[in-house]
Amino acid sequence: MGERLSDGWTGARGRSRNQEKVKEIIKWLAMFDYSDRNTLARMFGAVARGQGAFFKSLEDSRLVITTKAPGLGITVYGLSESGFNLAKLYLPHKSLTWRRTPSWNLLVHTLTVQKVLLDRRDAVESFSPERDLDLKAARANHLPDALLHYAGGRRVALEVELSRKSTPRLYNILLSHLKNIQREIYHEVLYVFPNEELMNLYRQKYDEPVWPIYTKNERGRLELKGLDGFSALNVHDSGYFKFCVEEVIRL
Structure with missing residues (x-):
């Protein structure tokens, strides 16, 4: 078995863990509209500094939209249209609203x-x-x-x-x-x-x-x-x- 990495595990176990994290982030953003990298990492029990590869993969998935927050010096994450549609599947009984712009x-x-x-x-x-x-x-x-x-x-x-x-x-x-x-x-x-x-x-x-x-x-x-x-x-x-x-x- 490969070594445990900061972004999860190698192989199938690591991919499964990352998929779980993406799902939790989609649901979190559906509930709060926006978040930032530090908060999202805390949400799934990690530190943002060790999650660079994961967040790069998340952004490349086009399930989220990133925007620079003026005055805060942080990148704000929100759901893309694809991400919002996925959130509706994950949370079928919730009345969700997609907010395009922070x-x-x-x-x-x-x-x-x-x-x-x-x-x-x-x-x-x-x-x-x-x-x-x-x-x-x-x-x-x-x-x-x-x-x-x-x-x-x-x-x-x-x-x-x-x-x-x-x-x-x-x-x-x-x-x-x-x-x-x-x-x-x-x-x-x-x-x-x-x-x-x-x-x-x-x-x-x-x-x-x-x-x-x-x-x-x-x-x-x-x-x-x-x-x-x-x-x-x-x-x-x-x-x-x-x-x-x-x-x-x-x-």
């Missing part, structure tokens, strides 16, 4: 969500990205960025916040999370921020004893519903919401 406004967010999930991979049994969540089946009021599944059935909604939301939107989402918790769609919410300043802005709103209630008007805009709000004192003592600062992908 949305730079969302790129940093999706890369950070992937990083946060992979950082917790050893602590959770599994995780479900937003696109893997079924809003109608779960009767959820709001979809988080992902759902973390822990041992014993505990489910934690993940929210990665990289910028400030408007006050109406923030309270609307907090109350939506609370309704989802009451319906046992998940049990807690974890908010991850890039810095203390942004986290404290959210905590200030969260710590208010009364949360204003906003509803969407006929134009789809949030407007204040009366003067009475929601008493949040019991929520503060519940431990349903947790806030933390972690390293994120930066432009």
Whole structure:
């Protein structure tokens, strides 16, 4: 038997392993739209530096499209049309959308969500990205960025916040999370921020004893519903919401 290589094994065993990795990457990109080489290597338990030949083969397969990310100094991977069609075969029950061109406004967010999930991979049994969540089946009021599944059935909604939301939107989402918790769609919410300043802005709103209630008007805009709000004192003592600062992908 040949020596074990950084890109897998020699011969048929190595080809089989690489095919498995390609399949996992196709499914990953279908769920997150875009990723980069370091993240994809982490996803299948390797280090990107030792995967050069594999990634060259992946790019030559024309199942992915690569784009240079301005300001990030990385190559962004997305699905080609062929790759997207293959993803539909691998994930026949998912409603997938093919995004031809990277949305730079969302790129940093999706890369950070992937990083946060992979950082917790050893602590959770599994995780479900937003696109893997079924809003109608779960009767959820709001979809988080992902759902973390822990041992014993505990489910934690993940929210990665990289910028400030408007006050109406923030309270609307907090109350939506609370309704989802009451319906046992998940049990807690974890908010991850890039810095203390942004986290404290959210905590200030969260710590208010009364949360204003906003509803969407006929134009789809949030407007204040009366003067009475929601008493949040019991929520503060519940431990349903947790806030933390972690390293994120930066432009």
